[in-house]
Amino acid sequence: MDSNPTGYEKQDIPVKPVLIGGAIFIVTVLITIYMLFEYYVRVLDDATYDFKLSKRSTKLEQLRKFEQENLNGYKAKEDDKNSYQIPIEKSKEILLNEKK
Numbered sequence: 001m002d003s004n005p006t007g008y009e010k011q012d013i014p015v016k017p018v019l020i021g022g023a024i025f026i027v028t029v030l031i032t033i034y035m036l037f038e039y040y041v042r043v044l045d046d047a048t049y050d051f052k053l054s055k056r057s058t059k060l061e062q063l064r065k066f067e068q069e070n071l072n073g074y075k076a077k078e079d080d081k082n083s084y085q086i087p088i089e090k091s092k093e094i095l096l097n098e099k100k
Contacts, residue, residue: 070085077083086094 072087072089073085074087075085077085
């Protein structure tokens with residue numbers, strides 16, 4: 001029969017394997033937490049970036065409209081009837097052709 005009449009174990013647990021297993025578990029948990037944090041930061045940055053880009057700035061739209069009208073349009077100047085505004089690219093082309 002049983003040499004232990006009380007029914008309890010009298011041996012100690014194997015300390016070395018338990019410590020190694022515990023250390024591996026803690027390292028695994030720490031690495032997982034770090035990776036989840038990095039993933040969270042990336043997702044948050046992407047979401048913030050997308051949100052900021054989704055908003056259209058009215059000032060920027062007004063500036064682009066102003067540039068389009070003044071840099072790329074034809075029109076007669078109001079202050080001088082013999083003066084005309086031409087697109088900037090066309091004026092560059094004319095200036096280059098005059099120098100030849």
